[in-house]
Amino acid sequence: MAVSDNGGKMLLHKKNAVITGCAHGIGKAILELFAENGANIWACAHTKTDEFEAMTRSLSEQYHVEIRPLYFDLHDQEQVKSAAKSITSQKLQVDILVNNAGITYNALFLMSSMEKMREVFEINFFAPFLFSQYIAKAMMKQRKGSIIHISSSAGIDGNAGRSVYGASKAAVICATKAMAAELGESGVRVNSIAPGITRTTMLSSMTEKVIEETILQTAMKRMGNPDDIAKAVLFLASDMSSYVTGQVIRVDGGM
């Protein structure tokens, strides 16, 4: 869906965006929708694969936008830093940052290992936090920018078996609000999307029964698609949301 809010330009015409976790799921849907809407993109992924390279090439040809793949491991602070620096050193305006990459972990509280807890926080919180520090600095200099974190309804509701994952996403929500307060004066907006149950590979960590029960809890009685989430991210990235900051927007079919 390429859209325009004024019947003229595409929503992200000539904007430059950084998106993490582009290889599959929600990140891939965001990448496709942003390209379709005219954005040039630094498409970040964990590993270089022929498939990913081919996908970014074909998107770039199809929509006449520049897509630069960027590979780094969120487990490694040094890699996160040098990736951020490789973006900011290009002297291009960075209009949008979408911190999408993350990992899931389902385990009862008493069964959750400290090791896993540290890993989940490393990937879901510390790494995007560090990455954002560099990108936000560039945005503050431009006096304009939009940062979107992907949180989760689990970070608001607290679900059995998700104490670690939910807590890491709750940390993201709090950081969203604090960053919005700190960066607002510099014209940088910071918001977060909290998806509900969404059709991605993350679902494989849930049992069939839990998935069915969760769908029944939604008003719409269906699972979300990656594209449903990507469209809300597009809204927050674009000027349609120019007076929205510090918000956590649930995209969950009504839970």
Next chain:
Amino acid sequence: MQMLLKGKNAVITGSLKGIGLSTVDLFARNGANIWACAQYQDAAFESHIRELSAENNVWIKPLYFDLLDPEKIKSAYQEIRESKERVDILVNIAGMTHDALFHMTTMEQMKKVFEVNFFSQMLLTQYITKIMMRNKAGSVINISSISAIDGNPGQLAYTASKAAIIGATKTLSAELAGYGIRVNAIAPGVIDTEMTKNLPADVLKRLMGKSDLKHLGLPSEVAGVILFLASDMSSYMTGQVLRVDGGIG
């Protein structure tokens, strides 16, 4: 590329000025046909919507009724129903403020504020969603206020009526989801409209200081979020209250 509301039909109340007028403008530019509802007939408004509809190749029909009069609301609904057109979107924008401390608020005033800000909107929504239910699709957008969530001294009747809107939004979203109708609300902060023009300068300054962006919102910025909720961009969202406040609290 497509416009966000190409071929959709929308009912918008409070169309004469402020957020309502901005919404009419933005919807028309995005290809929507509109029943533009207002309290009274206005020549400048009529010529504006005539131009707008010609420029954007859409129809815009003015509909005049007073929200204090349930009979007039009903006849407005009948006019819409008799047109046999689909109704895809309902935006309840019309509303009134009332500034008075709790102990100084008369029951009469309180009831009037609830009549305009809540009962009349529920009545119109009952009528319009009946049409939407037949199509198994629709999006309803209610306008609440951040003061309904945060409270605001001196605005008891207004804030309570806007809080009622939030409760109704959540319950309605659950009741109507089975018919493919989404129901969401927007909670604007301090927006540059006639409603906020009367705020004392020191109050305005205090509110601006509390917002992250440190400036007033424009009606067009609220309209942008209404457009998002009206369009397919928010296809998996219902029962939500979105703050459009530049980051207050």
